[in-house]
Amino acid sequence: xxxxxxxxxxxxxxxxxxxxxxxxxxxxxxxxxxxxxxxxxxxxxxxxxxxxxxxxxxxxxxxxxxxxxxxxxxxxxxxxxxxxxxxxxxxxxxxxxxxxxxxxxxxxxxxxxxxxxxxxxxxxxxxxxxxxxxxxxxxxxxxxxxxxxxxxxxxxxxxxxxxxxxxxxxxxxxxxxxxxxxxxxxxxxxxxxxxxxxxxxxxxxxxxxxxxxxxxxxxxxxxxxxxxxxxxxxxxxxxxxxxxxxxxxxxxxxxxxxxxxxxxxxxx
Amino acid sequence: xxxxxxxxxxxxxxxxxxxxxxxxxxxxxxxxxxxxxxxxxxxxxxxxxxxxxxxxxxxxxxxxxxxxxxxxxxxxxxxxxxxxxxxxxxxxxxxxxxxxxxxxxxxxxxxxxxxxxxxxxxxxxxxxxxxxxxxxxxxxxxxxxxxxxxxxxxxxxxxxxxxxxxxxxxxxxxxxxxxxxxxxxxxxxxxxxxxxxxxxxxxxxxxxxxxxxxxxxxxxxxxxxxxxxxxxxxxxxxxxxxxxxxxxxxxxxxxxxxxxxxxxxx
Numbered sequence: 001x002x003x004x005x006x007x008x009x010x011x012x013x014x015x016x017x018x019x020x021x022x023x024x025x026x027x028x029x030x031x032x033x034x035x036x037x038x039x040x041x042x043x044x045x046x047x048x049x050x051x052x053x054x055x056x057x058x059x060x061x062x063x064x065x066x067x068x069x070x071x072x073x074x075x076x077x078x079x080x081x082x083x084x085x086x087x088x089x090x091x092x093x094x095x096x097x098x099x100x101x102x103x104x105x106x107x108x109x110x111x112x113x114x115x116x117x118x119x120x121x122x123x124x125x126x127x128x129x130x131x132x133x134x135x136x137x138x139x140x141x142x143x144x145x146x147x148x149x150x151x152x153x154x155x156x157x158x159x160x161x162x163x164x165x166x167x168x169x170x171x172x173x174x175x176x177x178x179x180x181x182x183x184x185x186x187x188x189x190x191x192x193x194x195x196x197x198x199x200x201x202x203x204x205x206x207x208x209x210x211x212x213x214x215x216x217x218x219x220x221x222x223x224x225x226x227x228x229x230x231x232x233x234x235x236x237x238x239x240x241x242x243x244x245x246x247x248x249x250x251x252x253x254x255x256x257x258x259x260x261x262x263x264x265x266x267x268x
Numbered sequence: 269x270x271x272x273x274x275x276x277x278x279x280x281x282x283x284x285x286x287x288x289x290x291x292x293x294x295x296x297x298x299x300x301x302x303x304x305x306x307x308x309x310x311x312x313x314x315x316x317x318x319x320x321x322x323x324x325x326x327x328x329x330x331x332x333x334x335x336x337x338x339x340x341x342x343x344x345x346x347x348x349x350x351x352x353x354x355x356x357x358x359x360x361x362x363x364x365x366x367x368x369x370x371x372x373x374x375x376x377x378x379x380x381x382x383x384x385x386x387x388x389x390x391x392x393x394x395x396x397x398x399x400x401x402x403x404x405x406x407x408x409x410x411x412x413x414x415x416x417x418x419x420x421x422x423x424x425x426x427x428x429x430x431x432x433x434x435x436x437x438x439x440x441x442x443x444x445x446x447x448x449x450x451x452x453x454x455x456x457x458x459x460x461x462x463x464x465x466x467x468x469x470x471x472x473x474x475x476x477x478x479x480x481x482x483x484x485x486x487x488x489x490x491x492x493x494x495x496x497x498x499x500x501x502x503x504x505x506x507x508x509x510x511x512x513x514x515x516x517x518x519x520x521x522x523x524x525x526x527x528x529x530x531x532x533x534x
Contacts (some may be wrong), residue, residue, distance in 0.1 A: 168427045169418050199358045199414040203430045205422065228361050228416055228427050 013076045028067030032060040044057050050118045050134070054111065057136070082116050099154065100137065106157035107136040116156075120165040124156055126209040169202060170229045172236055176243060177218030182252040183210050190246050191223050202226040217258045273484055285436035297480020298444055299323070299404065301511060302346040302396050309349075310446055312411050315391065318347040327393070338406060350514040351448065354388040356408045363471040363517065364528065366417055367450075369435055373464045375456035382442065383454065385433040386447040387469075392514050403435035403514055411446045414467045416495055418467055420532040425434045426511060430469060439482070439506065448476065448483035451506055454525035456491045464534050469499050473526035476513035477505035484510065487526070489534075497534040501526035 005016040036056045043052050071077050111134065116122050120131045122141065129143035138150045164170065178187050178198065191209045195201050205226040212222035223243075227235045276431040298311070306319035314331045318340075327347075355363060367385055375381060390410040394403040417430035434440075439449055456462045467489050477484050484506035490498045505512075 167422055168425055169422055200416065202427075203415050203417040205418060226418070230361055231359065 012074050013074075017074045017076075021074050024071050024074075025067055028063050032063040035063065036060050048117075053118065053134075099152070102154040103137045103152045106153035107134075107138075110134065110139070110153055110157055111136075114164060115161050115166075116163055117165075120163055122164065123162040124151055125159045127151060139234050164232075165229055168229060169205065169226050171205075172223075172225045172227055172232055172239075173239055174223040174225065174236075174243065175212070176221045176223070176247070177215060177254055178217055178221065178247065179255045182219070184221065187221055187247050187252050190250060190252075191221065191243055191266045194239065194242055194246055195223060195225055198235060198239060200227055200231045201239075202228070218255050269336050282301075300349050300351065300478045300480065300513075302348045304346055305344075306451070307347050309462065312443075314409070314411070315346075316349075325395075327406065329393070329409070331409070336407070340395055340406070342395060342397065345395050348392075348394040348396040348403050348514070350392050350394065351389045351401075351444075351476050352392040352405075352408065352514055352516050353471045354390045354410065354412065354414075356390055356516070357410045358414055362416065362427045362429050364419070364426055364428040365469045365471070366419055366430055366466055367462065367469070368417075368432045368466045370432060371435055373435055373454070375454055375462045375464065377456060377459050377461060379454075379456050381454045383452050384436040384438070384449050385452060386431070386440065386442055387433070387450050387485060388414070388429070388431050389444075389446065389448050392516070394514060403474070405514065405516065408516075419466075419530075425532075426468075427507070428457045444478070444483045445483060448485060449506060450485040450487055453486075453488045453502075454491070455488065458491055458493070462491045462494075462534075464491070464533060467497070467499055467509075468530050469501070469527050470526045470528045471517040472499050473503075474500050474517065475503040476515075477510040478513050479507065479510045482510070483513070491534065495531065495533045497530045499526070499528045499530065518522060 005019065006014050008014050009018060024167075036059070039056050039059065040052065042054070047055075069079055081175050095157040110116075116134070116139070118131050122129070122131060124139075124141070127141060127143065127149050129141040129147075129149065131139065132142050132148070133140040135153075138152050139156045141149050141151065143149060161211065176187070176191065178184060188209045188211075192207070195207045195209070201207060202225075207226065208224045210222065211219055225235065225239070248254075299309070303318075305318065305325060308319075309316040314329065317326075317328045319326055321339065323343075325342060325345075327340060328337045329336045354365060365387065367387060369385065373381075373383060387411065389412055390408050392405045393407040393522075394405040396403050412431075415430040418425045419427055419428050420426055442449060452467065454464065467487075469487060474485060475481070486504045486506060488500050488502060492498060503513040
């Protein structure tokens, strides 16, 4: 009844060989999925998410590659033959899929160099967002407004990258303009006290508050404040408005742009 | 310890907590530990209560920053109050505490010396039951000032919780709701004088002990070179009759509790 399984499809390869190969491949696929789930469960709290993702990918792809190498002879394909033909195939593949190979190699270099990690806030080219996934071919980021962007690794590798999350601390510069008639020393003191009181500003590196510029309409005070990188936006959001309220409560005002126009005749 | 200081520790009338349970009983010192439900506590501008509400329990905390309420679905249990490691508020972003000494300490070559410093505290409120789950912490807050600092360079440094402390020879009379007292056993292994300006401790393995009037820690600081020191904790109380506080950070994977290597100076 199942004699047809022994009918050849091509060469010595029969339907039975094909079925066995398919079973092995799907078993490997299931095994790789099970391994990934098991590894995530076991190592979730013992290693960083980035390293865990890398390890699961290596194990998952490794199982599939082994399965393919295993079923190749069953399908009449000798791996050793492929090795001999490898040069020609590589050349053909190289021409046919330059960009894919470029992305692949860039991906390998990126995984080695690690300029970005999962969860980092970065700018790559024109794209700004959080790194969601670093794949062998591409890097996925989630923009600040929640969009998903897939960037080919070749572009990531050749672009300049700004990583906001790499260093443990980040500086926040706040510019506050006051009237020329106001007491700048008093304003500086108020700003210093508010920065000092805020629990998320750093003691070291220290904060500097000083008159940075004598502008057209205002005396410009700058506050250079260091914060833990993850709390930069929180401090910016909370401090600027508090400073505005506190200095106005002391009678110091933030001026509108002003211009003095002279008109009339010079009788000389 | 002189008699005057001992008396101050025994009756800290500088603290303004009020404590009452349903029988209206009063207590001396701060009532750390387990309390039967219902319980009502007022201290330092904070009000805490846990009382029965229908089938479950209702927890409330009120302070100057606002009001917080939680419903606990449990039939029986106790409210547990314990000092814990100061790493949860305002945000949990560091596992290290840097204590800057108000006056640097000069240590003789190849010498040992014990000194005391203060450290910040957080207060954990837990639901304590006989079940194997033990104490479930459901609220953590602090009355201490929170600040952060960086130890090391901007590129590779370590963000630490910051605290500045005087150095004491005897146990100081401090408010046990806001500060604990840490005994540090300094060990200078150098053949020359060592000047210590700051010490860093890890959250892992911080063994906090408490009594109604004192919260304490014991630690060691070993000076290895001009820029390298090692800190660790000792699992002992500072005085007799103290109870062990809840541990939010465990030191399972470390041989030495709270071992920290300071490689960027001390």
